[in-house]
Structure formats: structure tokens, C-alpha cells
Amino acid sequence: MGAGWRIADTASADFGETVGADILNLPATGVVRGAVGLACVGVPPRWVAVEHVVDVDLVAWTADKQSGAGRDPRLGSAVVGAGPDSGVGIVDADAASDRAT
Numbered sequence: 159m160g161a162g163w164r165i166a167d168t169a170s171a172d173f174g175e176t177v178g179a180d181i182l183n184l185p186a187t188g189v190v191r192g193a194v195g196l197a198c199v200g201v202p203p204r205w206v207a208v209e210h211v212v213d214v215d216l217v218a219w220t221a222d223k224q225s226g227a228g229r230d231p232r233l234g235s236a237v238v239g240a241g242p243d244s245g246v247g248i249v250d251a252d253a254a255s256d257r258a259t
Contacts, residue, residue: 160212160213161210161211161212161213162176162177162210162211162213163176163177163178163179163182163195163197163208163209163210163211164176164177164208164209164210164211164216164219165177165197165199165206165207165208166194166206166207166208166209166223167206167207168223168224170206172199172200172206173223174216174220177197177199177208181197181198181199182195182197182208186198187199187203193209193210194207194208194209194210195207195208195209195210196208
């Protein structure tokens, strides 16, 4: 069973990309605490959150990061990829909470 370090910041264009152990093992470019960490990647260099993900869990991890419990509640039930041309509606979180009360 394989596993690797993945960029966990869904706002990053590199979300889900693999980060090499060589980056995480150097104190100048990596910090690891258990299964999470920070890695300095890219040009120009920037710090991003990373998580250690087992390959068989990659699809579920990706979906959970994009729409699971850790998703910003201000986004409501908006679906990743939703928009005016997608055929998928976007729910306004404030309007939805007003209806619920």
C-alpha cells in the first residue's frame, strides 16, 4: 500500500499534488507533526499545508477536502465545479440559514 505527502490547501492551484520527502526532511523547507505538516514549495517559494495520504484513500480525501466537514461554512452547500454554466445550483449559505430558522 502506497502513501505520500499531498498539498492539502484547496485554495492552492497545486492542491493534491505530491510533495517529496526530500523537501519535508529538511528543516528549512519542511515541518511535520504526525500526518500533517508544512512544506515550502514552488517558485517563488511559498509555505503550504500538507497531509500524509494513503493512496487508496486519495479519492475520498480529495472529496472530503473539497466538500466535507472542513469546508468553509460560508460556502454553504455549494458544489465544487458549480457555476452558472455547470447546470449545478449554488446555495447561498445566509439564505439557507434564514430559511432554517
